[in-house]
Every structure is written in structure tokens, then in C-alpha cells.
Amino acid sequence: MESSLEAFSGGEEMVCVQRLRSLAPAALRGLIRYNQIHMRNTSGMSAGYTQTNVVILHQSLADDFEKFCQANSGPLPLLYRSEPGEWKCPPLSKDSDIRTDCLQYRRYDNGAFAGSLSCLQDDSEQLKDMVTFYLGCSFSFESAVQKLGVPVRNVQQQSNVSMYKTAVPCSGVGSFSCNLVVTMRPVPQDKLETVVKATEPMKKYHGAPVHIGSPDFLGIKDLNKTDYGDPVQPHPEDVPVFWACGVTGVEAVISCKSPLAFTHSPGCMFVTDVRNEDITVSHAAEIPEVLQVSSRPLHYSIVSQLAAAKIRTLENVIGVDPGDRGIHHLLIKDELLKSSLSLSHAKSVLITTGFPTHFQHEPPEETDGPPGAIAMAAMLQALGKQVAIVTDERAIGLNKNILDNALEQGILKTPLPLLCYKEDDADSALTFLCENGNAGTPRFDHLVAVERAGRAADGNYYNARKINIKHLVDPIDNLFLAAQHIRGVTTTGIGDGGNELGMGKVKEAVKKHITNGDVIACDVGADFAIIAGVSNWGGYAVACALYILNTCEIHERYLRKAVGFPRSSERRIWESALPSIDKEEKLLNILVSHGVRSGKTGNLAMEVDGLAFYNTHTDMIQKLRDVTL
Incomplete structure (x- = not known):
């Protein structure tokens, strides 16, 4: 050990970071033990070896803290729990002493920070009744991602990683209750x-990131103001990526207000003799895929390739063109996947439907639209989201009766609020969508239009026959236009002919390839345009995609930010919310009973867009269920 000290201490000069990268863990711990390293963190040291967070608590709290770690395994992956007074950790290192082998420690008295310490030897007597928890650390994966060509900015800048408290609550156990802490690279x-x-x-x-994109989603106001660690400077092409962080354990210690507790100082990890798992993508049971779901604010989501492939299959299934309208020219790949990912993250969704194509009848509505909208709403409700429907004021009575009947027959499990939109002044849309008309507090995260009449370039609304x-x-188009200027609100349009709200995203293709498209093309776009042979099918596909996403382990973990436990117990509830032949048959019967007619023919019959329910729509519903389940 003396030779190591001589070789690397350089007297009182700072040890070269690059030389520390290749140093064996035992030698590094020796330097730390004898106070020969004057660095502020261990990032990049002993590259390729596991580093751990450290929490030391009285043995009376140990069982609850272990349960807290199990309940929040993303930020607190437990690698070893010591016996009371055990200063070594045999599974992780051969020659170590937790009292001396961290660069710096923190002491907490009754939950209050009581100062930093270079070692804990003076507290040996008290430590005899205390248990040490060794928790996984994100420093351990830095060398692995560097090998793949991913720059680690905090290592490049020789700074501690950025750490932030979030607004995401962990699952509490006993006296341990705190919010998630994340690192950002x-x-x-x-x-x-x-x-x-x-x-x-x-x-x-810590596994995969828990968030990619704007820090707003985590309740972080300013990335330049860290709660722990240093601000790391991004390059112009960089995106903020957040991982669950073991410093969550420090926050847990503060929350429990233990008379005495110790932790490592954030960034000053315990370096073990265990080599990092040399895991390549091929070893993963499920391979993740990353997709951008919003640009205002920037937001990416994660899903397994298997789940993404299923949703792409759903998109292909509904993309058939039974009316030979030429809708394949309107298709944009992955719109269903991206829209469904965005909806999966949303907490509150507003759905609109209603296309009064039969202007000579009362009611003028068609059977395409409401079933797809209700199928989506049922799944969103099952997933615990707030959902409301907005429609024309003249059709409120009709839609109320339809929704009441759907509730009575079990198609819906929970009542759906029904709204209408009145435009009194230039701020009406903003007032409708946001609390007190404040664009910073939107009431809805996502707006969806399902077979909703869309405004053309001349300001009129046209059916397929011009x-x-x-x-x-x-x-209601103005709500979608206003949403373009409200940060955090995303929009989706579902259509089958190009004259529906949201199809402005593909209006040039509509003008070129759809009959009468130069006149009827909707001029109002949406962030995502889902094209289906019948719009109801698009609504069914979104409901199915939401089920696939929430039963995908990779996406589900990302949704809950790796805290708490998976919601697998709710899978049966979600499955019961899927579209089914029985439910859609009941709903179509309800529509017909209220005088709602088929879109293409005007028939008051069991058909949608001139296609018989039996063998056409029933086959489509079954295909979607087969792909999903």
C-alpha cells in the first residue's frame, strides 16, 4: 500500500483523474483511507467497477428501510445490508472499512444535516448498533456507455454529476417518506x-432513465440550480436525460428524523471490487426503443421493441381502405404509436367527436365517431386518467342520452363529463382550456378529435360531397389551434377522409389524392394524425395501444419513474376496458335507437360508413384484440 501511496499521491498535489480511472479499487480505497485524494467526487475512478451509495441507520430502522428500498428499487437498488456493527462488506469487497473508505460522509441528527466528515472512526462505538446499506450507483454504468461512444459530460468536465430533488413521491414505508432524487446527464x-x-x-x-426531455415534467425549475452535485454544461445537440438516484436514500434519512444517521456525501461513493456487469443489448429480455412525443416541452418516451411492433401492427390493420378513398396516401408512420405514448403520459384528456353529415335529418350525426371516442375514453378511465367529451351545443342532449345508455349497459364504468364550447371572444379557447385563462395551467394534457368535422381553408365545414x-x-377547431400555443398540451386527430379535425397535418396529400380534397380538406392540424379506414377503428386502436403500453414492463416503469410497484394487479381491469364485439354491438344499437345514421348511406341500421357491422366491423375488432392480447 505504501508504494501505491507514493506512486499516486504526488505529495499534497491533486491526483490525476486519468490515473485514478485505471486504479484498482483496493488501491483507490487505500488512498481514500489515508486521505491522499483531494477530489470532490468518485465519478470515473476505478472505471469498470461498481460504486455504491451508503446509508447507515440504527438497527431499529433497518427493516423498514430495506422495505423502502424494495418499494423503490429504481433509485435504491439494494446490493448489500450489513449486520449491526459490521464495517466490512464481504460480497462487495475483500478489504474495506466503511468508516474510512468513502471520500466524504454526512452526519444527520434528528433528520437535520449536522456536517461533513472525512471518516467515521470517531463514531465507532455508536456504529456498533447501526446497519449499513450499500445501494447501486449510476457512476457504475458510465464507463459502459462511454465504450459505446456516448459522451459522459460530467466525466469530461471533471465535475460531480448534477442531482435534483423532484416532485415525484416515492412509495412510503414506516417513517421513510420522501420524493425521488434524480441525476441528469x-x-x-x-x-x-x-x-x-x-x-x-x-x-x-438504476437501470434505464426515468425521464428524457424537459425537467418541467419532474418539477425541476432550473437545471443550473442543483440540489446536490454540480451543474453540468450541455452541448448544443444534447438532451437532458434523468436517472433515478441513490441520493433518494439521503432524503429518506432526512424524512425519518432518526436521532443519528450517516450517509456518503453525494458523489463520494464507496468503490467495490465487483466488476460492472458487462451487459450488451443482446442480453436484454426486452429491448427498449426511444421516441419523441412532444417538442413543447421536449419529451421522449420509452417502450419495448415488442410493444412498439404490436402497435405498428395495429396501425397497419386499421390502415385498410374499404371505401377505396385513397387514404393510404395520408398515412404517416408511427402516428398511432407516438400519439398513444403521449396519451399514456397524460393525466387529463379532452375528446371531441361529431360529424353532422346528414344535414337533412334530425339528428344529423353519423355512427362513425362516438363509438371510437367512447372506446378511448373507457380505456383512459380504466388507466386512472381524467377524461371529458366536448361536442356541439345543439347535440348535448343526444350525446348525454348516448353516454347515459352506455353507462347503464356497462360499456362505460364511470360517468363521462360532457361539455360544450361557446366562443364569446378572442380568449374563449384559452379560458376553456386553462385555469383562469392562464396558459401555464392547462386543464388538459391532450386533445383528441375522432371523426370530428374539421374547418376547411375557406372557413367552412364540408362533408365528403362538398x-x-x-x-x-x-x-371546436379553435381549441386545437389554441393548444398549439399552450406549453404541455398535445393534440391528435383521427380521420378517414381528410375533412376531419386534425387532418390539416396531411392537407396537401388530401388535396392531391382524395375526391373533392381541394375543397373539403381540413385546414386545422394536430400534432399526430391517425388515419384509419373507418375513424372508429382508429379510436379502437388507440384503446388497444394504451393497453399494450401499460402492460409493457419497460414503458410502465418509465411512467412511474421507477418508484413504487408495478400496477400489474390492474391488468384485468384494463383488459375489460378494451373494445369488444359485444360492447360495440350494444353501442351501435344505442346510436340507432337515437336516430343516428350510417355515414355513407344514411341508413338507420347496424352499419358504419355503409359497412355492415357484422363481418366487417366485428372482424376488425377481433383482429385488433388478437394483436393486442
């Missing part, structure tokens, strides 16, 4: 999928 946009694939299998070191039906349509 800026990652080049073109390396996002690489870093996610590399870290997803590394559950001992007949103007503006007198029957309220300007």
Missing part, C-alpha cells in the same frame, strides 16, 4: 437510444 440526441439500451438491463445501477354544414358545427 446531457446526452446527444442521436445517442439517446444507445444510452437507454445500454442502461436498461443494469437494474443494479356540402357545407357549417351551421351545424361549433368552432
